[in-house]
Amino acid sequence: MTPPQGSGRTWGGVPLTRRRVMLGLAAVGGFLAVDLGAVAWAGGWIDTAHRLTPGSFIKAFAWVNGKQSGFRKNHAKGVAVAGYFDSNGNGRELSSAEVFQPGRTTVVGRFSLSGGNAHAVDAPAAARGLGLAFAFPGGSQWRTAMLNIPVFPDNSPQGFYDRLLASKPSPDTGKPDPKAMAAFLAAHPETAKAMKIIGQNSPSSGFADSTFRSLTTFYFVNESGTRTPVRWALVPLTPPAPVDSSGPNALFDAVVRQIRAAPVQWRLVLTVAGPEDPLDDATLPWPADRRSIDAGTLTLTSIETERAGNARDINFDPLVLPPGIEPSDDPLLSPRSAVYAASYRVRARESDSAPAVIVDQVAP
Numbered sequence: 001m002t003p004p005q006g007s008g009r010t011w012g013g014v015p016l017t018r019r020r021v022m023l024g025l026a027a028v029g030g031f032l033a034v035d036l037g038a039v040a041w042a043g044g045w046i047d048t049a050h051r052l053t054p055g056s057f058i059k060a061f062a063w064v065n066g067k068q069s070g071f072r073k074n075h076a077k078g079v080a081v082a083g084y085f086d087s088n089g090n091g092r093e094l095s096s097a098e099v100f101q102p103g104r105t106t107v108v109g110r111f112s113l114s115g116g117n118a119h120a121v122d123a124p125a126a127a128r129g130l131g132l133a134f135a136f137p138g139g140s141q142w143r144t145a146m147l148n149i150p151v152f153p154d155n156s157p158q159g160f161y162d163r164l165l166a167s168k169p170s171p172d173t174g175k176p177d178p179k180a181m182a183a184f185l186a187a188h189p190e191t192a193k194a195m196k197i198i199g200q201n202s203p204s205s206g207f208a209d210s211t212f213r214s215l216t217t218f219y220f221v222n223e224s225g226t227r228t229p230v231r232w233a234l235v236p237l238t239p240p241a242p243v244d245s246s247g248p249n250a251l252f253d254a255v256v257r258q259i260r261a262a263p264v265q266w267r268l269v270l271t272v273a274g275p276e277d278p279l280d281d282a283t284l285p286w287p288a289d290r291r292s293i294d295a296g297t298l299t300l301t302s303i304e305t306e307r308a309g310n311a312r313d314i315n316f317d318p319l320v321l322p323p324g325i326e327p328s329d330d331p332l333l334s335p336r337s338a339v340y341a342a343s344y345r346v347r348a349r350e351s352d353s354a355p356a357v358i359v360d361q362v363a364p
């Protein structure tokens with residue numbers, strides 16, 4: 001089978017069914033199920049980047065992973081969580097966003113495993129994701145999708161797309177074709193460098209003791225209008241728990257048991273760029289000694305099987321930002337937003353399939 005070409009123009013043409021939109025809006029109470037912001041940003045992107053479109057990515061995900069009906073086209077395997085964020089007020093120095101005023105904000109989220117196979121076997125080395133959506137009484141929202149790796153593998157949409165194609169499992173081995181991956185890495189030295197950094201950081205034992213990072217830089221704008229480039233991270237307060245590595249859902253089962261037993265917590269740490277730090281390339285780390293601010297504590301109190309009305313129906317679009325947080329010039333941001341919206345639209349009109357992680361079936 002030949003890889004899909006990057007010229008599809010289908011991204012805006014897939015309608016949401018009314019049923020799914022209504023369910024999504026009603027049940028996630030206040031969280032918009034579809035992202036209008038993504039549509040606006042996509043316009044600026046389609047004319048650039050070698051004519052890659054959101055439709056090209058959707059085709060490529062299907063070519064690599066098969067259909068995966070009803071699931072996210074990336075980070076397909078996941079579980080819904082909910083809880084709250086307690087701000088200590090320190091973040092106000094950098095941003096006027098409501099989330100940094102002292103007090104509590106409700107949060108809906110989703111733990112996920114990278115990759116488009118909704119029934120992949122949990123592997124400690126696969127990147128783990130945490131999507132969070134904060135909703136504020138005034139109606140503004142903040143959504144973020146973070147990863148447990150120190151840098152992102154790609155710094156361009158073309159790089160992401162080429163890596164996706166090169167990662168297609170070969171039918172003989174179930175693993176990517178080493179020749180295709182070697183050719184990809186030779187053409188993308190930025191990914192080869194980033195993979196080295198990722199390989200030097202061993203993943204933690206589970207979701208609850210992972211550090212989840214924004215990786216991408218955003219501008220924080222405070223009451224006086226000062227714009228500061230920031231990356232953020234959720235740093236775990238919960239100690240490692242035993243993971244029974246025998247089952248296909250070992251990582252998810254462990255975090256289900258942990259949250260059932262007690263809430264799990266992270267500190268939200270805001271890191272300020274130094275004058276020479278890269279602001280538009282998430283493959284490049286910032287030095288470890290940069291100034292950081294502890295902005296408060298995230299507590300996750302519940303965990304549920306993905307279903308209509310919980311985080312399954314939220315698009316953790318990184319461009320849904322409240323006043324006080326603004327996008328940087330990172331060239332991944334706009335394409336990412338547009339591809340997430342396309343993935344949302346496709347999955348919302350597909351028939352549902354049973355997710356791999358059924359929380360009620362996880363043994364105590």
Ligand code: HEM
Pocket residue numbers: 057071072073074075078110111112128129130131145146147152156157160213214215216282314315316332335336339340341343344347
């Ligand atoms: C061009 C670059 C990227 C593309 C094309 C892409 C694509 C996607 C897609 C299609 C989804 C599923 C969206 C949905 O159906 O709701 C997704 C989810 C996700 N992505 Fe990306 N992504 C990109 C970059 C990134 C980066 C830079 C990060 C982290 C910093 C990231 C972290 C995540 C996470 C954590 C999820 C799961 C969120 C959830 O639970 O809904 N991605 N990605």
